[in-house]
Amino acid sequence: xxxxxxxxxxxxxxxxxxxxxxxxxxxxxxxxxxxxxxxxxxxxxxxxxxxxxxxxxxxxxxxxxxxxxxxxxxxxxxxxxxxxxxxxxxxxxxxxxxxxxxxxxxxxxxxxx
Amino acid sequence: xxxxxxxxxxxxxxxxxxxxxxxxxxxxxxxxxxxxxxxxxxxxxxxxxxxxxxxxxxxxxxxxxxxxxxxxxxxxxxxxxxxxxxxxxxxxxxxxxxxxxxxxxxxxxxxxxxxxx
Numbered sequence: 369x370x371x372x373x374x375x376x377x378x379x380x381x382x383x384x385x386x387x388x389x390x391x392x393x394x395x396x397x398x399x400x401x402x403x404x405x406x407x408x409x410x411x412x413x414x415x416x417x418x419x420x421x422x423x424x425x426x427x428x429x430x431x432x433x434x435x436x437x438x439x440x441x442x443x444x445x446x447x448x449x450x451x452x453x454x455x456x457x458x459x460x461x462x463x464x465x466x467x468x469x470x471x472x473x474x475x476x477x478x479x480x481x
Numbered sequence: 482x483x484x485x486x487x488x489x490x491x492x493x494x495x496x497x498x499x500x501x502x503x504x505x506x507x508x509x510x511x512x513x514x515x516x517x518x519x520x521x522x523x524x525x526x527x528x529x530x531x532x533x534x535x536x537x538x539x540x541x542x543x544x545x546x547x548x549x550x551x552x553x554x555x556x557x558x559x560x561x562x563x564x565x566x567x568x569x570x571x572x573x574x575x576x577x578x579x580x581x582x583x584x585x586x587x588x589x590x591x592x593x594x595x596x597x598x
Contacts, residue, residue, distance in 0.1 A: 371525070372525070399584065401584075401585075401586075403586070403588075409590070410588050410589065410590050410591075411572065411586075411588040412588075413585035413586060413587070416584045416585065423584065424583060424584055424585060426585070459526065461586075466584055467514075467578060469528045469531060470528075470586060471528070472518070472525050472526040472527075474523070474524060474525040475525070
C-alpha cells in the first residue's frame with residue numbers, strides 16, 4: 369500500500385539555523401499538510417497546500433515557516449531560523465481530495481539545541 | 482473554534498477482551514467528519530475509522546466500531562477481541578465538511594492503549 373515518507377527521521381539543529389524537512393506524499397494525492405506535535409501535547413495543524421499554493425495556515429505558521437513543492441514528488445517544510453520551541457515531531461500528510469482522509473507519514477523528530 | 486477531548490490518557494485491556502475509548506468534541510457546525518487514528522510506537526498514524534456527521538448509522542470496520550452520539554457530541558471507539566497489535570496511541574480527530582470549511586484536522590491528546598497477553 370502506498371505510504372507518505374518523511375526524511376530524516378530525526379534532525380538535530382542548532383538554534384538559529386535553517387532546517388528543511390522533507391516529505392514524499394502518495395503519488396496521486398493533490399492535497400498536502402504539515403502538522404506538529406510538541407512532546408506531551410496535541411497534534412497541531414500548521415499548513416495545507418493545494419495547487420501550488422497555501423490554502424490554509426494556522427497562527428503557528430508565521431514568517432519563519434515556508435512550504436514548497438519543488439518538483440512533482442517532494443513537499444518540504446522550511447524553518448528559517450529555528451527556536452528552542454520549534455522542537456517537536458513534524459508530520460506530513462496527504463489526501464486525494466479535500467474531503468478524503470489524510471494519510472500520515474512516520475514523522476520527523478526535530479530537536480533544537 | 483472546534484475542540485476535541487480525550488479524557489483517558491491511558492487504557493489497558495486483556496487480549497481478546499473489548500475496550501472502549503472515549504472522545505468528546507465541541508463545534509457549532511452541523512456538517513463534519515470524525516476520525517480515529519492509530520499510532521503504533523515509532524510508526525505513522527493510520528486511519529482506523531471515519532464517521533460522517535450526517536449519517537446516523539455508526540461506522541464499523543472489522544473489529545472496530547464507533548458509538549456516535551451527535552446531540553451529546555460524543556464519538557467513542559470500541560475495539561472488540563483485542564489483539565496485541567492493537568497496542569498503540571489512539572487519536573480522535575475532527576474536520577469540517579461544509580462548503581469552504583477548514584481542511585485541517587483537530588486532534589485530541591490521545592489515549593495510550595496497552596493490550597495485556
